Amino acid sequence: MEQTGEYRIAASRERVWTALNDPVVLGRCIEGCQSLERVADDRFDAAIKARVGPVSALFNAELTLADVDAPSAYTLHAQVKGGAAGFARGQARVELEDAGPETLLRYAVQANVGGKLAQVGSRLIDAAARKLADDFFAAFGRELGGVVSAAAAPVPSPAPGAAAPPRVYEPSAQWKIWLAVFIALVVALVLAL
Amino acid sequence: MTQTAQIRSETGAGGHGIGASVLRKEDLRFITGAGRYTDDIDLPGQAYAVFLRSPFARARIERIDTDDARAMPGVIAVLTGRDMADDGLGDLPCGWLVKQKDGRDMVAAPHPPLAHTQVNYVGEPYGVVIAATLYDARQAAEAVEVDFTELDPVVDPAHARHSEDIHAGVLGNLAYDWELGDRAATEAALATAAHVTRIELVNNRLIPNAMEPRAAVGAYDPGTGEHTLYTTSQNPHLERLVLSAFVGVAPEHRLRVIAPDVGGGFGSKIFVYPEETAVIWAARKVGRPVKWTAERSESFLADAHGRDHVTHAELGVDADGRFVALKVETTANLGAYLSLFGSSVPTYLYGTLLAGQYRTPNIHVEVHGVYTNTAPVDAYRGAGRPEATYVVERIVETAARELGIDPAELRRRNMIRPDEFPYQTPVALQYDTGNYQASLERALELIDYAGFPARRAAAAARGLRRGIGFSCYIEACGLAPSKLAISLGAGVGLYESGEIRVNPTGSVTVFTGTHSHGQGHETTFAQIVADRFGIGLDDVEVVHGDTGRVEFGLGTYGSRSLSVGGSAISVAADKVIAKGKLIAAHMLETVPGTIEFADGRFGQPGSNQSLSFGEVAFAAYVPANYPDGLEPGLSEKAFYDPANFTFPAGTHIAEVEVDPETGVVEVVAFVAVDDFGRVINPMIVHGQVQGGLAQGIGQALLERCVYDEFGQLRTGSMMDYCLPRADDLPDFTIDTTVTPCTHNPLGAKGCGEAGAIGSPAAIMNAVTDAIGTNDLAMPATPEKVWRALAR
Numbered sequence A: 001m002e003q004t005g006e007y008r009i010a011a012s013r014e015r016v017w018t019a020l021n022d023p024v025v026l027g028r029c030i031e032g033c034q035s036l037e038r039v040a041d042d043r044f045d046a047a048i049k050a051r052v053g054p055v056s057a058l059f060n061a062e063l064t065l066a067d068v069d070a071p072s073a074y075t076l077h078a079q080v081k082g083g084a085a086g087f088a089r090g091q092a093r094v095e096l097e098d099a100g101p102e103t104l105l106r107y108a109v110q111a112n113v114g115g116k117l118a119q120v121g122s123r124l125i126d127a128a129a130r131k132l133a134d135d136f137f138a139a140f141g142r143e144l145g146g147v148v149s150a151a152a153a154p155v156p157s158p159a160p161g162a163a164a165p166p167r168v169y170e171p172s173a174q175w176k177i178w179l180a181v182f183i184a185l186v187v188a189l190v191l192a193l
Numbered sequence B: 001m002t003q004t005a006q007i008r009s010e011t012g013a014g015g016h017g018i019g020a021s022v023l024r025k026e027d028l029r030f031i032t033g034a035g036r037y038t039d040d041i042d043l044p045g046q047a048y049a050v051f052l053r054s055p056f057a058r059a060r061i062e063r064i065d066t067d068d069a070r071a072m073p074g075v076i077a078v079l080t081g082r083d084m085a086d087d088g089l090g091d092l093p094c095g096w097l098v099k100q101k102d103g104r105d106m107v108a109a110p111h112p113p114l115a116h117t118q119v120n121y122v123g124e125p126y127g128v129v130i131a132a133t134l135y136d137a138r139q140a141a142e143a144v145e146v147d148f149t150e151l152d153p154v155v156d157p158a159h160a161r162h163s164e165d166i167h168a169g170v171l172g173n174l175a176y177d178w179e180l181g182d183r184a185a186t187e188a189a190l191a192t193a194a195h196v197t198r199i200e201l202v203n204n205r206l207i208p209n210a211m212e213p214r215a216a217v218g219a220y221d222p223g224t225g226e227h228t229l230y231t232t233s234q235n236p237h238l239e240r241l242v243l244s245a246f247v248g249v250a251p252e253h254r255l256r257v258i259a260p261d262v263g264g265g266f267g268s269k270i271f272v273y274p275e276e277t278a279v280i281w282a283a284r285k286v287g288r289p290v291k292w293t294a295e296r297s298e299s300f301l302a303d304a305h306g307r308d309h310v311t312h313a314e315l316g317v318d319a320d321g322r323f324v325a326l327k328v329e330t331t332a333n334l335g336a337y338l339s340l341f342g343s344s345v346p347t348y349l350y351g352t353l354l355a356g357q358y359r360t361p362n363i364h365v366e367v368h369g370v371y372t373n374t375a376p377v378d379a380y381r382g383a384g385r386p387e388a389t390y391v392v393e394r395i396v397e398t399a400a401r402e403l404g405i406d407p408a409e410l411r412r413r414n415m416i417r418p419d420e421f422p423y424q425t426p427v428a429l430q431y432d433t434g435n436y437q438a439s440l441e442r443a444l445e446l447i448d449y450a451g452f453p454a455r456r457a458a459a460a461a462r463g464l465r466r467g468i469g470f471s472c473y474i475e476a477c478g479l480a481p482s483k484l485a486i487s488l489g490a491g492v493g494l495y496e497s498g499e500i501r502v503n504p505t506g507s508v509t510v511f512t513g514t515h516s517h518g519q520g521h522e523t524t525f526a527q528i529v530a531d532r533f534g535i536g537l538d539d540v541e542v543v544h545g546d547t548g549r550v551e552f553g554l555g556t557y558g559s560r561s562l563s564v565g566g567s568a569i570s571v572a573a574d575k576v577i578a579k580g581k582l583i584a585a586h587m588l589e590t591v592p593g594t595i596e597f598a599d600g601r602f603g604q605p606g607s608n609q610s611l612s613f614g615e616v617a618f619a620a621y622v623p624a625n626y627p628d629g630l631e632p633g634l635s636e637k638a639f640y641d642p643a644n645f646t647f648p649a650g651t652h653i654a655e656v657e658v659d660p661e662t663g664v665v666e667v668v669a670f671v672a673v674d675d676f677g678r679v680i681n682p683m684i685v686h687g688q689v690q691g692g693l694a695q696g697i698g699q700a701l702l703e704r705c706v707y708d709e710f711g712q713l714r715t716g717s718m719m720d721y722c723l724p725r726a727d728d729l730p731d732f733t734i735d736t737t738v739t740p741c742t743h744n745p746l747g748a749k750g751c752g753e754a755g756a757i758g759s760p761a762a763i764m765n766a767v768t769d770a771i772g773t774n775d776l777a778m779p780a781t782p783e784k785v786w787r788a789l790a791r
Helices: A013-020 A022-029 A116-142 A173-189 B004-010 B026-031 B081-086 B136-142 B159-160 B181-190 B236-247 B275-288 B296-302 B385-403 B407-414 B436-447 B447-460 B482-487 B521-533 B560-585 B613-621 B682-701 B754-771 B781-791
Strands: A002-008 A033-040 A043-052 A055-069 A073-081 A087-099 A102-114 A148-150 B045-054 B061-065 B073-078 B125-132 B147-152 B174-181 B196-205 B215-221 B226-231 B254-256 B290-293 B309-317 B321-337 B362-371 B466-474 B495-502 B508-512 B540-543 B596-598 B601-603 B608-611 B636-641 B647-657 B666-675 B734-735
Touching: A002 A116, A013 B196, A013 B560, A022 B045, A073 A148, A073 B362, A102 A116, A116 B296, B004 B385, B026 B147, B026 B682, B045 B081, B045 B136, B045 B275, B045 B296, B061 B125, B073 B081, B073 B136, B073 B275, B081 B275, B125 B275, B159 B321, B159 B362, B174 B181, B181 B309, B181 B362, B215 B275, B226 B275, B236 B254, B236 B275, B275 B290, B309 B385, B321 B385, B385 B407, B385 B466, B385 B754, B407 B436, B407 B466, B436 B447, B436 B466, B436 B647, B436 B666, B447 B466, B447 B647, B466 B754, B495 B560, B495 B754, B508 B521, B508 B560, B521 B540, B521 B560, B560 B601, B560 B613, B596 B613, B608 B613, B647 B754, B666 B682, B666 B754, B682 B734, B682 B754, B754 B781
Parallel strands: B045 B290, B226 B254, B321 B362, B508 B540, B666 B734
Antiparallel strands: A002 A102, A002 A148, A033 A043, A043 A055, A055 A073, A073 A087, A087 A102, B045 B125, B061 B147, B073 B125, B174 B362, B196 B309, B215 B226, B215 B290, B309 B321, B466 B647, B495 B508, B495 B636, B596 B601, B601 B608, B647 B666
């Protein structure tokens, strides 16, 4: 699947930034995230418990950072294994931009799913991923006490070739925003089962 | 004449013999929940199997860690492909060795029942968890850890020859390059033809979807050494033969295969699959009966799929509208492995049918059979013949449009005439009999062809586009004779067995090597025997589907049951009557040659002394007044090997209305006039035609199996794979014409597949007629039709 989205967050970029760097906030926004462990400078392992009706499964995600353009853009690569539920892998490019008093967040995700996710969920994934990404940002917006609104129309995917040259990764907590965004999308994919 | 009207009149004629629409004997148990299917079999101490299936289309298995799984509650064993290989089990064979055009044998890649080094399609099993409960087995399957190294999959058959080799030693993923017919003569005739019609066709890949998913229960008796396998098979004896002779699970005489009630097969249950192989192997290994029933998702992934051809065809026509040559080149997707009959479907069951009903003098067909990282492809209702009919009837219809000749007239002009039989086609077959004009004319009458322009105009006034499409199909049923088929590569004979045991009280038990999984054998075969012996239908029991009860058989496929299996029963009945005459002659104190048997009585013409069938049967078992030297008992069997195929043929005409605003196609009328030779039970035949039409129309309008570029099955459930429902189908107008088969005792040809063979081309010809463009591939979904209209 390919999906792009745009959210306008009714808070200054500084406030957004601070909130996104607060693990407590993120934990509340990413439902089912059981652990988030940094295993290398550019690699993280996450365990997400996802439940749909009576079915619950533990999905293990390996996330790798790339093309870091701190603090405005980032790419996350992910491999997610859900056992019998199937697997997903893909990448998300996320960009933040000042928009007057507000902050504009754009993402473009490309993911391939396999196993049961592909066999029985493919028709549902786009809509479900969209809804769950919306849910994540709605929760996030509430954390900020502000409003999050999805952009009116989907925006075209950014050209991958246009990405800035990779820069040296600077250890900081800033990765969390990108991770949060991608995990939300991964959760969305997984829940699309 | 509508179907219901005809059934009523035939039922009204009374009787239960040949030609009567007797209600099906088996239906009472089916509709009252008393059917006994494989999943209904529960054996004491039974454990449950859950298969480990590849999530990848192509990957190397680096390591399988079963430790955690084995430690889980209820787990009895976790067995892998390596364990199976270590036990010395052989590969699953392909039963038909196709010779390539250069004389070499086809290249059959090894097909281990459980993969142990590499997985080659999503859903391929590489292990099995056996546990005390299904829940335990499922939980433990989750705990098996596998390291796969993914490899680039080959998904698109059109590019398979230029992709990485899936199997070591299979260059260019080519299982075979096969040809039939005279290439030079065909090309020469095309070069000088007044007109050449060219067409590109895709025969969409289908998933069979029998109502009952596959299942197996295996048991091993350490006392006797007997293995018993209950499984959803269309041919239990073949299953036993393959499992014993090729896979080596158990010796043939220590393996009993029982296929009890089976809820539909459509070909998909002919083949010997990994799962039942593993179940019977595991039952012995763990010392408990083992049961597996497929989930619907597993059926989608791992039942053999059908069709999947890409074809280019050229038809040369002379200035008088006569076909001079047909040249066909097809790439057939065989899937990741050659399934049991996968090699024969796109070759001997396809290329040989390309003459259709026509006198085309030059035909050449070339088929590239390729491997891909998709589920194996094998016979599915029609098996090769729907694909052939689709090529012939789509290109003939297209030629008619290009030449401005009425499509019925173009067909009429080229049809083999009734006085030309037996007719030798340029593609190996010799048609024994037929009257293609009769079914065409009857179909034209039933559809009211003359009234079509008015109906089209009326539809246009309603804003709809109405189209009409023809399909004059031929098929070859009852694959035969054995000697010829074996010389062409078949690994088994193609005869059938029939045995009639007359019990001392005069009731009769009939044993057939064919198998009923919806066809109604218990009724049709009982009608034949009751008719021959002049006894009641309820006095006849038909036994099938158990290697422990039926001597041998080759099962049910290719619409063979009646023409081959029924003929064997008929021959056995002859033998019973012949022996009965000897007994009766002795009892009536006359010479054997003077006895005649009619209406259930043995007697001499002109004499009022006669004996009933029951009296003679009783005498055979209580031989007091009995001929010297004659064995007691009245039980006879026959192995019937047909002299030739049978050739059912007919005309299907579809009328559709297309809504140009939405692209929705409605089938508003469908006429099927089929020549099945002599019909035993018209009601059952009509049911078979209806079912076949539903599947053919499903292929044309709704069904399509899709793998994505990574080899993931995207149509893995009923949500994405669209099966026809009642409201997708019209009220069919079904009729028959009869030219009896010339070479079997029943004159029957076979009816099980005709509906699925003829209808896709009729529907697509009608849809393309309605929308005015030929650029449309099956299934003609609303989106595709709408886009074609917009082009």
